[in-house]
Amino acid sequence: MTKDTSEVIETDAGTARITWHTADRARLVLAVSHGAGGGVEARDLQALARVLPGHGVTVALVEQPWRVAGKKLAPAPKTLDLGWRGLWPALAGPGLPVISGGRSAGARVACRTAVELGAHAVLALSFPLHPPGKPEKSRAEELLGAGVPTLVVQGGNDPFGRPEEFPEGTYELVEVPYGDHGFAVPKRAPLDQDQAVAVVTDGVVKWAGSLG
Template identity: 75%
Template sequence: MGREYGGVIETETVPTPSGDARITWHRGARKARLVLALGHGAGGGIEARDLQALAEALPGRGVTVALVEQPWRVAGKKVAPAPKTLDAAWTALWPALEKPGLPVVAGGRSAGARVACRTGRGLGACAVLALSFPLHPPGRPEKSRAEELTGAGLPTLVVQGGRDPFGRPGEFPPGIRLVEVPGGDHGFAVPKAPGTREEALAVITGAVADWLDGIA
């Protein structure tokens, strides 16, 4: 456990049918009003810049952030399993996310966003946060996953890079609440210029914080 930004960080191991998952809790010094659970993508872990920025910024605003590592990642494997396996592990660890006794927003980046959309309503989440939602494989817009997003059945916010090859903001269905990160790619990296990375992260954290204020 370590102290950071006026709060605490704790790590918890949770067994699932696919092996142990790991939750890294980021709690603020002030009393929390909800939990934001964030899963990672298929190509990386919770070290992703957007996940870390939210874990740093939100606890001070009354949001406990739970960064969730899927069992395949905890085990050191390099390839993510099938979506049904990801969903099953997320479902199994969900009770641990509810332990603080607060409303839980299901979320994640890329593949983690898909998991949140598919399972959130059934698990009792109060909303869904989709970071870099992979609307389609790069160059294959006909392989749309929009149904997962529109079928979430919960208040949903999409945060998408303006040049994300997995789906640019203008490709999303009408009616989806979406915040664009100008110039951002799938990992929210932006063209090199002074301050641009910090500005991109500020867009993400500010938009999510304001949206969560409305959810709470």
């Protein structure tokens, strides 16, 4: 059983919100935030919140201040990082190792701040390796510079970077076949949407179980 609670956190970037999905015998916390175009209702974030507490991982779904304020556009990266830093004491509050995570823009935040904040590991969901159609504008340095054990979960058809576009590195990568940036799969795909989401959760459960 999990106990779900929400708390509001004041940061220098504004008011943020954490929704806790608490495991009974937690050994890790996965703090995971949304991207620049959506919130914590994203299918992968909700699935992780449902599944991981059963595997000893408490999930903290984080809504960045701009989202709590009802704005439709995310602010500059430095402001996103500022909000994440302000949230960190609450995320580390349970006293457990914290996996810093996020999807898309949130994954970039997690990578940029991991070493500074003392993250145990990084989970990068749909890492935006480059803007669609602009592979020359690579953000690989952020991923490669995370400095802690890192898992990338990437859709096979993600226009922000398909798995085969990613550079060599020490991170692990799980591919969601046929998935787009939101891990949606076309109806003609040989796996359905539930199976695609299960690739995400299974991959994260396995990886989290391997972390020391």
